[in-house]
Amino acid sequence: MFLDSHKQQPGRKRPVIQATLLAAAIAACLSGGQALAYTSEDGSTQVNGFVENATYSRRNVGLSKMRNTVLIEGSKDYGEQGAFSNVSFVGAFRATYDGVYDLNDDEFGENAGGAINMQSVGGAGSTAWGQSDISTGVLGFGFDTTENPNEGMVNLGHALHDTDGGVGLGVPVRPCD
Structure with missing residues (x-):
């Protein structure tokens, strides 16, 4: 032994x-x-x-x-x-x-957030975050839809108040890989 x-x-x-x-x-x-x-x-x-x-x-x-x-x-x-x-x-x-x-997988992690719209004071009522009223291809504005930046986002302060014509910020809440 x-x-x-x-x-x-x-x-x-x-x-x-x-x-x-x-x-x-x-x-x-x-x-x-x-x-x-x-x-x-x-x-x-x-x-x-x-x-x-x-x-x-x-x-x-x-x-x-x-x-x-x-x-x-x-x-x-x-x-x-x-x-x-x-x-x-x-x-x-x-x-x-x-x-x-x-x-809280709907608030934090891979399933958090989603696509958001932001108010557009000078143009349409609201646009998808990352886009503008000028379409893709005109003067290079817009974004590549295959690399959509409008995923996993929330409007900053959305739980407390609406933007109501003021300043709004889109904030990513999913982890970055």
Whole structure:
């Protein structure tokens, strides 16, 4: 058996025990919802970690951010190893989940927004964003319909007020790839 063939030297921790303690520290970080730290008896192994949730809600929008983060940092000092005077291993693991894109997929993410019209004070009542009253091809105005910029847009402030002849801005709300 593996453990029988590798006899333990006095003063050294068993690798199985350290691995078990590391797994227990990670599990405690994930389940406890708070910070956790572990340091071995000889101080050569350290593990720190935390779980965090940030949730924000905006009036007239609803859930605007919901991010869960797990951070686990660890270090192991091996001391002098051959020609090297101080050998250590340091690592960090960070995982995040942005739930707002799943929970509010009509407001944020790939399905957010759509095509919008903007008021045209000097011409037609409204035109599609990116177009003008002058048609495509006349003096180079307009846009290429195969690369439609009028996707994933909202009128800035649309949840609060109408433009009513004032200044209106089109804002992209889909992620840029």
